[in-house]
Amino acid sequence: MKKLLIAIISLLFAVTVNAQNRFPKPDFESGYQYPDITYQVPHETAWITVDIILLVLLMSIVAWATLKKRTHKPVVAVSIISVAYFGFFRSGCVCSIGSVQNIALALADDTYILPLSVLLFFILPVLFAFLFGRVFCAGVCPMGALQELVNLKNYKLSKTVTAMLRMTPWIYLIFAILYAVTRSSFIICRFDPFIGIFRMGGDLGLILFGALLLVAAVFTGRPFCRFLCPYGALLSLFAQVSIWKVQITKRPCINCELCHNACPVDAIKPPYDNKIKETRIKGVKRIVNYFIVFLPLMIFAGAVLMRSISSNLSRANKDVRLYDMVVQHESAPQDILSLELEAFYGQGGTIEALAEIYNGIQKDFRLYSTFAGALIGLVTGFTLIGLSVKRTRKQYEIDHANCVACGRCFEYCPQNSLKQNEL
Amino acid sequence: MTNNENKKSPIARRKFLQTLGSAVAGGAILSVSGGLMYRAKRQEATLYWQIDPQKCTQCGRCETHCVLPISAVKCIHANKVCGYCDLCGGYYRSNVKELNTAAENLMCPTGAIERQFVEDPYFEYTINESLCNGCGKCVKGCTSFGNGSLYLQIKRDLCKDCNECKIATVCASGAITRVAFDMAYQLKE
Numbered sequence: 267m268k269k270l271l272i273a274i275i276s277l278l279f280a281v282t283v284n285a286q287n288r289f290p291k292p293d294f295e296s297g298y299q300y301p302d303i304t305y306q307v308p309h310e311t312a313w314i315t316v317d318i319i320l321l322v323l324l325m326s327i328v329a330w331a332t333l334k335k336r337t338h339k340p341v342v343a344v345s346i347i348s349v350a351y352f353g354f355f356r357s358g359c360v361c362s363i364g365s366v367q368n369i370a371l372a373l374a375d376d377t378y379i380l381p382l383s384v385l386l387f388f389i390l391p392v393l394f395a396f397l398f399g400r401v402f403c404a405g406v407c408p409m410g411a412l413q414e415l416v417n418l419k420n421y422k423l424s425k426t427v428t429a430m431l432r433m434t435p436w437i438y439l440i441f442a443i444l445y446a447v448t449r450s451s452f453i454i455c456r457f458d459p460f461i462g463i464f465r466m467g468g469d470l471g472l473i474l475f476g477a478l479l480l481v482a483a484v485f486t487g488r489p490f491c492r493f494l495c496p497y498g499a500l501l502s503l504f505a506q507v508s509i510w511k512v513q514i515t516k517r518p519c520i521n522c523e524l525c526h527n528a529c530p531v532d533a534i535k536p537p538y539d540n541k542i543k544e545t546r547i548k549g550v551k552r553i554v555n556y557f558i559v560f561l562p563l564m565i566f567a568g569a570v571l572m573r574s575i576s577s578n579l580s581r582a583n584k585d586v587r588l589y590d591m592v593v594q595h596e597s598a599p600q601d602i603l604s605l606e607l608e609a610f611y612g613q614g615g616t617i618e619a620l621a622e623i624y625n626g627i628q629k630d631f632r633l634y635s636t637f638a639g640a641l642i643g644l645v646t647g648f649t650l651i652g653l654s655v656k657r658t659r660k661q662y663e664i665d666h667a668n669c670v671a672c673g674r675c676f677e678y679c680p681q682n683s684l685k686q687n688e689l
Numbered sequence: 690m691t692n693n694e695n696k697k698s699p700i701a702r703r704k705f706l707q708t709l710g711s712a713v714a715g716g717a718i719l720s721v722s723g724g725l726m727y728r729a730k731r732q733e734a735t736l737y738w739q740i741d742p743q744k745c746t747q748c749g750r751c752e753t754h755c756v757l758p759i760s761a762v763k764c765i766h767a768n769k770v771c772g773y774c775d776l777c778g779g780y781y782r783s784n785v786k787e788l789n790t791a792a793e794n795l796m797c798p799t800g801a802i803e804r805q806f807v808e809d810p811y812f813e814y815t816i817n818e819s820l821c822n823g824c825g826k827c828v829k830g831c832t833s834f835g836n837g838s839l840y841l842q843i844k845r846d847l848c849k850d851c852n853e854c855k856i857a858t859v860c861a862s863g864a865i866t867r868v869a870f871d872m873a874y875q876l877k878e
Binding site: 287288289290291292294295296298300301303305306307308310357359360361364365367368369372373376379380381382384385389392393396451452455456461465467468469503504506507508509584604605606608609610612613 | 707710711713714715718721722724725726728729730732733734735736737744746748750756757758765768769770772773774807808811813815834835836842844845846849850851852853855858861862863870873874876
């Protein structure tokens with residue numbers, strides 16, 4: 267028996283790895299039947315339809331509550347539903363924040379076929395932001411809703427620190443798009459801090475980061491939404507020019523400061539009296555100078571800087587890393603191959619074919635890094651210019667780009683609690 | 690510029706910028722959604738992550754890199770490809786001394802492969818999916834020494850369909866890609 271075994275084993279080793287059917291199909295005499303195992307693909311269409319309907323419904327509720335009714339309570343209800351359904355039940359994928367990358371990839375690469383559901387997840391909140399402001403952020407986004415629900419205090423950071431931190435979402439967005447269009451990685455999905463909490467498992471570091479953000483969210487409103495969320499940055503553009511805008515009260519502002527204190531995202535700007543009296547024309551000239559001298563300089567510097575490090579950035583791409591490994595192996599062959607090299611040589615890959623892919627990716631990275639750098643320069647420039655512009659305000663005003671339509675200010679405004687006839 | 694116009698100008702300018710911004714934003718939404726909608730309808734989208742068994746090199750990362758506590762990748766057994774061998778490369782480790790079910794002889798670390806005698810000399814192998822952790826050790830054995838009837842697939846009922854599959858980012862052979870609905874399982878027959 268033992269000899270037979272050894273004989274069989276040595277025979278097996280002789281056969282090439284790729285050969286199939288080394289052993290013939292057995293001839294069963296006992297009337298053996300092959301077991302019938304079928305693998306079903308659960309059709310997600312029904313759930314995706316529910317997702318989309320719920321998305322529109324919840325955003326409509328928030329829009330109605332904040333624009334028409336001026337109340338906060340429905341937003342809380344929406345937040346709870348969203349955390350329960352989109353967060354814990356549907357466990358996050360695909361979400362609107364991540365869909366930015368799919369859209370960017372679809373726009374840059376014709377061969378990527380975008381699922382319709384992803385397109386809807388991306389475009390519906392943008393459309394609602396364009397119509398009613400950031401009603402998606404208010405409570406429909408499970409991440410925003412989760413932070414909203416734990417928030418108790420609104421400790422405010424200084425204006426400059428806030429302005430600087432608000433650049434991060436933009437830079438995050440730019441890098442996410444850069445890595446998406448070069449088919450390297452979806453960094454928004456990879457570093458999602460809340461998905462581990464919703465799925466109750468996953469990368470420990472990210473879960474800890476998510477927990478830390480939630481602890482921070484108790485003391486200051488929505489740190490993720492304000493200082494990290496790339497989709498929120500995109501929505502803020504549309505919210506700024508939205509057709510209908512949130513108003514704290516229909517009645518005139520009495521400058522009581524209560525709404526400003528209640529706002530968790532620091533989106534209500536206090537009245538400001540400019541101390542430096544600059545003539546109007548002089549002020550305009552100063553701003554124009556910023557825009558025609560300083561801004562292009564920032565854009566150019568950013569573009570040059572990012573282009574110069576494009577080959578380093580490209581190491582996020584798997585094929586680039588593989589190419590480096592192959593080159594290193596060819597120059598100094600090693601006995602023990604890494605798993606990647608084993609797979610590469612096992613599939614009969616050649617360095618020439620890989621080099622072609624590598625060069626294509628490098629070319630893409632050079633082009634897109636330049637654009638990304640220019641955009642980073644633009645964002646930095648705008649932030650700095652924004653800090654230097656001091657606009658005179660007579661009363662409290664909502665900054666619609668940063669307002670997440672949570673509706674907390676309404677109940678604090680004393681003008682809102684007046685009866686209809688008391689005015 | 691008269692004095693009167695000068696006074697009115699800031700509001701008018703802001704309003705003009707606002708309208709301009711709205712027009713640009715509306716236009717952007719329409720063009721992006723229109724263009725992508727047109728393309729989305731043209732072809733069936735690839736939504737499902739799946740392993741191509743022809744490319745898979747059983748590196749073992751499916752077991753460790755899935756976002757789920759126990760990987761959604763499971764071993765699948767194609768009975769019609771199987772040789773029903775007594776000395777199964779997927780069931781036994783190489784160089785086993787005795788063909789019994791002692792753990793040191795078995796390839797599967799979790800004992801997920803069940804072996805049943807059919808008739809001399811054939812044995813039927815079945816995967817107990819609840820025990821399988823997707824390590825692919827049996828697959829490696831079967832592919833190197835047998836018919837390749839054991840292979841790894843992502844179980845569609847377990848997979849969370851992450852927007853970026855964490856296993857795909859580390860897959861050594863690039864075998865995990867997004868596929869369309871009719872390709873959601875790549876079964877060997």
